[in-house]
Amino acid sequence: MGSIAPEISKDAVEAAKAHLKEEGWCVIPNVLSEERNKEVLDRLWAAKEASEKQGDPTRLAHLDPNESNIRVFYLMQLDVIFRELIQHPLAIDMVKSVLGENFLISNFTANIARPGSKSMGLHSDMSLVVPDPWKEIWALNVIWCLTDVYHENGATLYIPGSNKIVYEEEVPRNARKLLRPFEAKAGSIIVMDGRVWHTSGANITQDSDRALLFGYYTAPHLRQQVNWTAKLPEEVKNELSPAMTDWLGLRVNANTGKVRKLRYLDEEFPEEEKATS
Numbered sequence: 001m002g003s004i005a006p007e008i009s010k011d012a013v014e015a016a017k018a019h020l021k022e023e024g025w026c027v028i029p030n031v032l033s034e035e036r037n038k039e040v041l042d043r044l045w046a047a048k049e050a051s052e053k054q055g056d057p058t059r060l061a062h063l064d065p066n067e068s069n070i071r072v073f074y075l076m077q078l079d080v081i082f083r084e085l086i087q088h089p090l091a092i093d094m095v096k097s098v099l100g101e102n103f104l105i106s107n108f109t110a111n112i113a114r115p116g117s118k119s120m121g122l123h124s125d126m127s128l129v130v131p132d133p134w135k136e137i138w139a140l141n142v143i144w145c146l147t148d149v150y151h152e153n154g155a156t157l158y159i160p161g162s163n164k165i166v167y168e169e170e171v172p173r174n175a176r177k178l179l180r181p182f183e184a185k186a187g188s189i190i191v192m193d194g195r196v197w198h199t200s201g202a203n204i205t206q207d208s209d210r211a212l213l214f215g216y217y218t219a220p221h222l223r224q225q226v227n228w229t230a231k232l233p234e235e236v237k238n239e240l241s242p243a244m245t246d247w248l249g250l251r252v253n254a255n256t257g258k259v260r261k262l263r264y265l266d267e268e269f270p271e272e273e274k275a276t277s
């Protein structure tokens, strides 16, 4: 395999990992060229049409307060370009730096916040898939910025320091006042620890879309948000690499021996020790 991201220095990647570890997030600019970014954005709009055509809605009223948010839920089923992005070497390197070698791809979705869109519910991504306490990072998002992202066009809003929240009751009652935008240029990725409390911002511009893709990766003992075995067509499954087959949880075995390695009783607790205890 070539270098992880030729256009980004090793030092910049290491600095980003350190920031992610401490603050719960980092921004890495220039991951996609202008040309590639435009291609992905164009294909996102095509995926939106394809999603609606096959009966998967692009608006969910329980998620977003009005029709100005466009959601595309099954990106990896819709276009190979999204299967390429979800396994981008830099994204995978960031994921492994937090979750280790074993992880699953839980979901890969888009949220285009068009002018007039408003905030969804405040949440951390871990709080959606596992109850508290959240003592370890078992999930993270790699967010692809397909447009410039800034406060006025609905940048994701997060609570600084909320990656340290362990119990739901610690979420501050004045959360609204604490929210800050993740701002980044088109072509950047934002990596967000699954414990960070956040929401989508309101897009108060007249004519500027905010398009983000959310690649959601989790520890292998957490059930994925999508059952990819059911959702991916056979021809797509057949062309996946062995690594993608693992990451999508498509093999027969699922949650086996990923957290604790079993050792025979006689090896771990030999008879002599049993007799003396």
Ligand SMILES: O=C(O)CCC(=O)C(=O)O
Pocket (backbone or CB within 6 Å): 111, 154, 155, 156, 157, 198, 199, 200, 201, 212, 214
């Ligand atoms: O669109 C955003 O800024 C946030 C979306 C989000 O957090 C979600 O869909 O879970």
